[in-house]
Amino acid sequence: MSIVIENMTKSFGGTSVLRGIDLTVDSGELVALLGPSGSGKTTLLKIIAGLEWPNAGGLVVNGSDWLGLAAQDRRIGFVFQHYALFPHMSVRDNIAFGLTVRPRVERPGKAVIAARVDELLQFLQIAHLADRFPGQLSGGQRQRVALGRALAIEPTVLLLDEPFGALDAAVRRDLRAWLRRVHEETGSTTIFVTHDQEEAFELADRVVVMGDGRIEQIGDADQIHDHPATPFVARFMGATIELPVQMHSGRAEASGLDTSRLPRRALPDGPATLFLRPTEIVPVADPGGRWQVVRCASNGAVLRIELSDDAATVHVDLPRRAPEAQGLAVGTRANLRPEAGAIFSDRRAPVPVQSRQQEFPRKEKSL
Ligand SMILES: Nc1ncnc2c1ncn2[C@@H]1O[C@H](COP(=O)(O)OP(=O)(O)OP(=O)(O)O)[C@@H](O)[C@H]1O
Incomplete structure (x- = not known):
């Protein structure tokens, strides 16, 4: 099922939450919506699910206009951060739920439902939990069951809203790899919301970076890391140092x-801002240098060096054994040598989202 979102806007009480979203998700694709809290990710997901309506814009799924379709007619599989399993039902009954509540004419027979649930229990590797109740499961197990319930209805589209948000890091990593396998085998068109970069890049075919109701960039990990399309994306990807x-x-x-x-950039002459990550700069000792080392702390592997001039302070992370790290004591004067970095002209108008998307061809990806 392909999803085409066109120029979608949404506001709540005069506050714009989506400011003209254009996004196409191909059939069978897994796309992550990545962005800080409040950037509009969940609102976009809810509009696709039919739980919210936009003020303007289009939503076309496999050629059909979905804005005229009620939520229950969209056959969406939805998994939230907080597993909404029915506590008084067994795992088996939770997974069967979406099929058992269908209108009589559409409802499969009992034996068909039981077979479908058995198949999913096996597929999701939770057959041993079939007769337990949600209160007897770990958080990770509950999310597997929640996904089973979403998949049971053979959804047209699978929407996942921070499904692993409440779980600890190790369980999240396991579930990520598991979800990617499940996705590849079911081939369902999936949109996944997260504010965790690692999760988005590891799981998704393409990552959509959202900020303040807009799409800032669409690409894979390397494209977004190495070629941020906007200052917002550069900052979001860890470029905490901004130098004029x-x-x-x-x-x-x-x-x-x-x-x-730094390679030459196709930017107009004039003022610009260089965005750097702390790991992308090497301080080079120089008695006439502009910067002075004011603090130097080691965690064994990395030296965190604080350098200042009259106007600014810069934090640099340098491998402790790097040749440049030798002799960088407090008081040393140095110049800075960026090894990489993004530059945005202070003069240039923002590039329209459409042309940013065209810059980056899609890349095949699997774990
Ligand atoms: N029903 C609502 N009424 C009023 N404001 C709302 C409503 N739903 C969302 N908002 C506001 O819209 C903005 C975007 O919210 P949304 O939940 O889409 O962001 P998000 O990117 O998913 O954030 P998070 O990562 O924190 O879940 C927020 O400022 C939020 O307060």
């Missing part, structure tokens, strides 16, 4: 900065 530079013939220049390792 001047562009000259595609090169970034500033005093105390050796930018010789």
